[in-house]
Amino acid sequence: MDSAAGSMKSRLTPYVFACWILAAFGGLMFGYDIGISGGVTGMDDFLQKFFPHILERKKHANENNYCRYDDQLLQLFTSSLYIAALVASFFASGACTAFGRKPTILTAAVFFVCGAALCGFGQALWMLIIGRILFGFGVGFGNEAVPLFLSEIAPVHQRGAVNILFQLFVTIGILIANLINFVTAKIHPNGWRISLGLAAVPGTILLIGSLIITETPPSLVQRNKMDQGKSALKKIRGVENVDFEFRQIVESCEQARQVKDPFRKLFRKSGVPPLIISNVIQIFQQLTGINAIMFYAPVLFQTLGFHSDASLLSSVITGLVNVGSTFVSIFTVDKIGRRLLLLEACIQMLISQVAIGAILHVHLKDTGSLNKGWALIVVVLVCSFVMSFAWSWGPMGWLIPSEIFPVETKTAGFAFAVSTNMIFTFLIAQAFLSMMCHLKANIFFFFSAWIVIMGLFVLFLLPETKDVPTNEIEERIWKPHPLWRKFF
Ligand code: BGC
16 A cells, blocks of 8 residues: 555444445446346337337247347337437536536436336337436436545545445346346236336435435535535544545645636646546447347347246346456455456456357357257356456446546546447447347457457556555656656
């Protein structure tokens, strides 16, 4: 631990723990949506009500393994939310700066609850679409505010672990959604309503939570609420003497206050390195191919020849692996650092994807299915892929952008990162089934090629942010770096 981090004492109080968990429910909402829509769009009752022509086509679908689920409209149902989230993240950035993290999280929760109600009670397609858009607004506001909130209330030497609570709750949300779909798929004709409507439960917890949590000290100081900022810091650190850390916050906020237009500052020369890194990390996170698995695991496993129940069960297994492996990063990220986790994962993801691609290439033709032995090996390889993503690119995609910007451009810069994530999530959601239809097993080689590029990026361009306080980033991260120092 460095001396600055070492001189900032803190105690874990029940209140601060509650703040972490309640805010992390924003992540659970995001994960719930990722996990729920794939299952719902597979339910015949749902298709019958809103997309009868797709149900008709599905019944007479040609039996080509790789193409039977290729449908733009259906993919649009899954992906449309991310466009709404993309737009919302910029408003959320303004809200975060002007009003603080707490009211931004509250706004997200209101959107989630309204979206869940509209979808759950949806009678016509337009209600469903508006519900999805409201949900997307919730994701935009929540994904902007929650990772920032968590990074800002965590002591610097635990910042990684606390921030990863967001990702942990994303994975829990995905798993809960998979389990719920598993049950509601058997409830006719309104199982899909339960799946979509139940999002109101975590949404309400987030809503109540957003009234209980503290505002973050940097956000208060930035808005000139010095006394409140100091007492918030005392409350979350659980100690009386917070002078050293408070001075640091004031110092970086003073610099921030001089910047009238953070978006313009972001595009100045010195704003470029964090902007590139945070956006590239988000693009790469999606180009690992993770959401091909998260959105379409049941479909993918059916493509391998699994029956409906077995493929839903396999999705639950990958969901469990996703949650379990996230703990690995919680316990290691502040010890071994961000870079090592990312690099290890690149190797493990590469081996898994190449092996899956090779097995499918040789053994899965356009018709017929894999034999049991090979199918089992593919499930194990998918688990290995999900596992390595879960302790690396999953959490780091949110952690690094939340800690790499100086205070003055933090919310604006993070908004870009969130929206980049949304664009690429949208693209993968929209394109994966069509890509699988055209590229067949080669789709896995496509993602593998990206994994090689992202490994090189980490190796040569990504600095380590472990234990570096926000106000020391320029001196300790950018200036010593052979390439990035040219921007300062
Ligand atoms: C990503 C999501 C992904 C999830 C999987 C998140 O970090 O942003 O797109 O579905 O991890 O756990």
